[in-house]
Amino acid sequence: MLEIKNLHVKLEEEDKAILNGVDLTVEAGKVHAIMGPNGSGKSTLSYVLSGRDGYEVTDGSAEMDGKDLLELEPEERAAAGLFLAFQYPVEIPGVGNMTFLRTAVNAQRKARGEEEISAADFLKLIREKAKTLKIDADMLKRPVNVGFSGGEKKRNEILQMAILEPKMCILDETDSGLDVDAMKLVAEGVNALRDAGRAFLVITHYQRLLDHIQPDVVHILAGGRIVKTGGPELALEVENNGYADILSEVA
Amino acid sequence: MALPQQKQDATEARIAAIAKPAGGVWLTEARNAALSRLRAMGLPHARDEYWKYTRPATLVQPDVPPAAVFELYESAVFHEIDRLQIVFVDGVFDPDASDDLAMAGVEIEPLAQAGAADIHWARELYGVLEANGQSPVERPLAALNTAFAENGVLIRVTGRAEKPVNLSYVQKTENLDVTIHNVVKVEEGADLTLLENGPAASRLNKVLEVEVADGAAFHHVRTQGRAHERRAATHMFARLGKESTFKSFTLTVNGALTRNEAVVEMTGDDAVAHVAGAALGDGATGDFHHDDTVFVTHDAVNCESRQVFKKVLRNGAVGVFQGKILVKDGAQKTDGYQISQSLLLDDDSQFYAKPELEIYADDVACSHGSTSGAIDDEGLFYLRSRGVPKDIATDLMVVAFVAEAIDEIEDEAIAADILGRLEGWLERRRG
Numbered sequence: 001m002l003e004i005k006n007l008h009v010k011l012e013e014e015d016k017a018i019l020n021g022v023d024l025t026v027e028a029g030k031v032h033a034i035m036g037p038n039g040s041g042k043s044t045l046s047y048v049l050s051g052r053d054g055y056e057v058t059d060g061s062a063e064m065d066g067k068d069l070l071e072l073e074p075e076e077r078a079a080a081g082l083f084l085a086f087q088y089p090v091e092i093p094g095v096g097n098m099t100f101l102r103t104a105v106n107a108q109r110k111a112r113g114e115e116e117i118s119a120a121d122f123l124k125l126i127r128e129k130a131k132t133l134k135i136d137a138d139m140l141k142r143p144v145n146v147g148f149s150g151g152e153k154k155r156n157e158i159l160q161m162a163i164l165e166p167k168m169c170i171l172d173e174t175d176s177g178l179d180v181d182a183m184k185l186v187a188e189g190v191n192a193l194r195d196a197g198r199a200f201l202v203i204t205h206y207q208r209l210l211d212h213i214q215p216d217v218v219h220i221l222a223g224g225r226i227v228k229t230g231g232p233e234l235a236l237e238v239e240n241n242g243y244a245d246i247l248s249e250v251a
Numbered sequence: 252m253a254l255p256q257q258k259q260d261a262t263e264a265r266i267a268a269i270a271k272p273a274g275g276v277w278l279t280e281a282r283n284a285a286l287s288r289l290r291a292m293g294l295p296h297a298r299d300e301y302w303k304y305t306r307p308a309t310l311v312q313p314d315v316p317p318a319a320v321f322e323l324y325e326s327a328v329f330h331e332i333d334r335l336q337i338v339f340v341d342g343v344f345d346p347d348a349s350d351d352l353a354m355a356g357v358e359i360e361p362l363a364q365a366g367a368a369d370i371h372w373a374r375e376l377y378g379v380l381e382a383n384g385q386s387p388v389e390r391p392l393a394a395l396n397t398a399f400a401e402n403g404v405l406i407r408v409t410g411r412a413e414k415p416v417n418l419s420y421v422q423k424t425e426n427l428d429v430t431i432h433n434v435v436k437v438e439e440g441a442d443l444t445l446l447e448n449g450p451a452a453s454r455l456n457k458v459l460e461v462e463v464a465d466g467a468a469f470h471h472v473r474t475q476g477r478a479h480e481r482r483a484a485t486h487m488f489a490r491l492g493k494e495s496t497f498k499s500f501t502l503t504v505n506g507a508l509t510r511n512e513a514v515v516e517m518t519g520d521d522a523v524a525h526v527a528g529a530a531l532g533d534g535a536t537g538d539f540h541h542d543d544t545v546f547v548t549h550d551a552v553n554c555e556s557r558q559v560f561k562k563v564l565r566n567g568a569v570g571v572f573q574g575k576i577l578v579k580d581g582a583q584k585t586d587g588y589q590i591s592q593s594l595l596l597d598d599d600s601q602f603y604a605k606p607e608l609e610i611y612a613d614d615v616a617c618s619h620g621s622t623s624g625a626i627d628d629e630g631l632f633y634l635r636s637r638g639v640p641k642d643i644a645t646d647l648m649v650v651a652f653v654a655e656a657i658d659e660i661e662d663e664a665i666a667a668d669i670l671g672r673l674e675g676w677l678e679r680r681r682g
Contacts, residue, residue, distance in 0.1 A: 073640075074636050078638035079638050083637075086633070090629045092648070094648075103639050103647065143651070160637060
């Protein structure tokens, strides 16, 4: 599904290398987790994959289903099935959540040569998905993320994911700022989307999210490289011993 | 003080180019008085302080600058609103295209007809509010209008109008100069919504004088026509009585040169005045220069005024805002608010803002703000990351930006119509 080879990335504005040769393959139907200390390049990886400005790829490649992601515009990546759940979802005053979602769904459909969804079908779809995520009608009417609590913003991200039905979902620190109940709700939303044709890359600082979203593979990112890969037990190791042990071990 | 020769010459050249209209006693008197005012002031010149950001030459020159007729390919705005429509074709009232002017609680007369009489109720307002609005700042193009206008409507509202009155200005002839002068008198406790749309002319000089009596309400929503080459100088003079409401919103897209002046005087206690506007200009489709000049005077106690102006500018479009709140001595408990903002979609576009507060009362709350900024990159990326193409994402944010001004329209159906127009226009422009 997702194949990253020797990816080197630096910040455009300052000559600062963030990723120094990331190699990562995520297969369809799998959940991969990336853990790592602060500043290891976790968020940069998610932004580069989704096409945010400000990063320069100096070497390597990133492909999704054999398609070169790096040469696509952000909206083309989305239409191809990539989705990033933001660590800090952006507030967009004046743009209604419903309008935004319907525009996004139809833009993606159009890009894929599919029919646009009717207003009635869309309403039905969004009501059903919103209900399971405990998102009320008022939240749907409000401007995108404006005045939402941290938990509401993250639930709104998962709602978008459920509506857009991407193939490759990247969750960037989705657990940050969530209490246990909110995290459970979000994890349930994610688990409901687990499917043989869909892959997840869960980026997190802490192991606790992985109690709720069980990963198949866990990677440790440090210094802009994947330094260790293992099964779910690797996350527990981090939880118990911190990153220092692993880092000294691979140094 | 004698006028500079150059200004005097320019003014006389313009006057000489216009035929002096015929009319009854009241209107002739009003026109003559306006002509005297005009001669004393002279038409605006680029060196005038009030015209620092907008070049008046093409509005002043005797010959109309050439401009093609813009073919509107969609149905006109407000057509879904239940309204009484009055149509002007090339600046002349067209009774055949218009609805029956009879409506309960509202008297409507074309100026051309009412002006032939020797006496008329409108004489207490026609040119009177305009003359009143010439101080402390001169507005000579409005005096020019009063002196020479032959067309327009005189509306007297005695009750609650059952539906809005819609003045539609259709243009069929290119290179056309039009002068329109409308007077609205909303009597005590009465209520009217006035809609205006259409380009009217290649060069339009329009004046609207409105008296809103005690406890009366006047709502005004207009669109200025999408013709790229049109030029317009419009003035709105409003006088507000006690506990009255005045709310005006203008949507402008395209237009080589537009100067919209609003002069509002609050003379009765507890009145409310909102003046708002959204202007969108794209220099790629022709010159775009849009100037909102607003002057709100608080001359009574406990009045509220709001000015909300938004401009979206790209490809070298220019926006201007000159807004003033004058709080006179004794106008205590004034609540004055003013915001002017521009969204600059590139480095070529420009926004000039001159917000002013002048306050002579000591117990008031007045605030003003002005910002200019680019589109929010974070928001744009967020929308794009969900599959919304960049141009659509930009337009979503453009609509969001002007929404605050559109929100000033109280009637939901009319606000929805305006928003729909704007979205449709943006969508077609994307192609």
